[in-house]
Amino acid sequence: MTQWPLPLPMQRALSAARSAAAAGEVPIGAVIVKDGVVIAEAHNTPRTDHDPTAHAEMRAIRAAAKTLADERLTGCELWVTLEPCAMCAGAIAHARIARLYYAASDPKGGAVEHGARVFDQPQTLHRPEIYTGIGEAEAAAMLRAFFRERR
């Protein structure tokens, strides 16, 4: 039996999530791709940076926008290991991310298919195409292991 390989950007997002765990941060990783090229990659750093906004998605979006010298990431894809929260979903809309791919869903903190459902609001400025469940098992296992160790 051969496991179908994960798309490369999600492999890199999962690898970023592993780096977060190693640094004592919640294991979440994100990657931004434009025209098939990774232009930003980040993991969660709120504790390390004393920054409540330093989620993986936010850091990747900010880095990509700096690289492109543009506040809009038109045509870009965001790959992330967990369903984005309201803050990150809002940033994804502001940045005009074209496609959002996430691994595990997050009933507690997610705001895409749960809670605030940011992209389903009629007032939303922008709704990306959304693909879920890619690498879900691995992303969820990493989060469970992280919180189990800290209990």
Add this chain to the structure above:
Amino acid sequence: MTQWPLPLPMQRALSAARSAAAAGEVPIGAVIVKDGVVIAEAHNTPRTDHDPTAHAEMRAIRAAAKTLADERLTGCELWVTLEPCAMCAGAIAHARIARLYYAASDPKGGAVEHGARVFDQPQTLHRPEIYTGIGEAEAAAMLRAFFRERR
């Protein structure tokens, strides 16, 4: 007839909003107060900084957290000239802001009393006390003038 003066933090937030307009940015300003002292003050800079996340609230929260060397702004107040969007409301919850004061409400982009209603979600991690309408007329007039000039 004497106009009751605005609380000082909202006066400073409105002054920050004026600085934004002067820099060609949407006129929104924010101030963070802890124990009666202003510890951060910011205006919108997404265009200038090529950063879709650089809303006044986000910049003020990040600056305050750096100053306190703590990802949580426990006991802090956030004063802002416009109803926060989903991104900023999410950041306010993550930062555990104690009290949120805003001037004008924003039916198009706001996510406190409109749209995603981030703090009304049962899953929200934290709901600040919320006070609205302080300096509303001035904040709204500034925004209208800004967009009128650009049309």
